[in-house]
Amino acid sequence: MKIFIAGATGVLGRALVEQFVGRGHTVLGLARSAEGKQLIQRLGGESREADMFDADALARAAEGAEVVIHAATSIPIKTRTKPADWEMNDRLRRDGTRALTTCAAKTGARLYLQQSIVWLARPSDGSFFDEDGAPNPDAVTQSALDAERIALEAAERSGFTTSVLRCGYFYGPDSAHTRMFGEGLLKRKIPIVGSGRAHLANIHTEDAASAFVTAAEGNKGGVWHVVDNESVAVEEFMNYFAGLLGAPKPRHVPVWLARLIAGSYSASFFTQSTLTSNARFRQAFGWSPLYPSYREGLEQIVSVWKASSQFGL
Secondary structure: OEEEEEOOOOHHHHHHHHHHHHOOOEEEEEOOOHHHHHHHHHOOOEEEOOOOOOHHHHHHHOOOOOEEEEOOOOOOOOOOOOHHHHHHHHHHHHHHHHHHHHHHHHHOOOEEEEEEEHHHHOOOOOOOOOOOOOOOOOOOOHHHHHHHHHHHHHHHHHOOEEEEEEEOEEEOOOOHHHHHHHHHHHOOOOOEEOOOOOEEOEEEHHHHHHHHHHHHHHOOOEEEEEOOOOOEEHHHHHHHHHHHHOOOOOOEEOHHHHHHHHOHHHHHHOOOOOOOOOHHHHHHHOOOOOOOOHHHHHHHHHHHHHHOOHHHO
16 A cells, blocks of 8 residues: 555654555655655655645645555643643644645545544543543643544545544653653652542554554544553552652652642643543454553563663663
């Protein structure tokens, strides 16, 4: 297959290029810089240049692609964020999805894959939810829900298949957010907010990429939750991570103090449970994660960091 990937130089995109190429597919990766072009080529893909918001330019770059993938994001790499920090990410989700779905229609692609996030549908009471649960977005996740709707509606109009992959919290050795988290634990700057009993739904970046590859080859439409096989309490996740790093055990801080220091969004993310399952995706596609839980995933990350002397480990 010929695959066109927007966001090919990001943490998910890099894994996508490598895995698709490894399975014998031709990959066209969107790049915005000379460094990005070189990266895509080193991974075995062909670099393409186009404005992410120009559907005609994207269609020229994606000529002949059977599958179009939206993996482009601009997530702020900071603890405390303000609305302005999310503007580009919101635009990539909304306007970028409009442009890419138009591109998919123009190029005659059979399948469009949209990256999304599971916590846009988590219930306020922290109960379990699946793909049938009612969306419950906040100011930050509303644009992800909008992108899903844009992609699904475009498929109905244009005749291609859309598959939305709602992923859990990304973590991996080359993720800037994971590195920031690890460094914060080593310096004892990242505390456990509140009781630490809220649950996270995670997915290693390599497993997220393998889910996209599986979905592209499976050619099924729908909305799917892509997480590992078990959720984990925030306290357990952080203590295990700190232990692998040889870092001191993180201290607890009250929720009110976390909101004051890190802002409401960061505090809420680690105090609201995201309890969901990959069961539907596994059954439909026969997929299973290489890192079935946070334990295997964190062990791989710290092993890679130690091998490269990351943070002096």
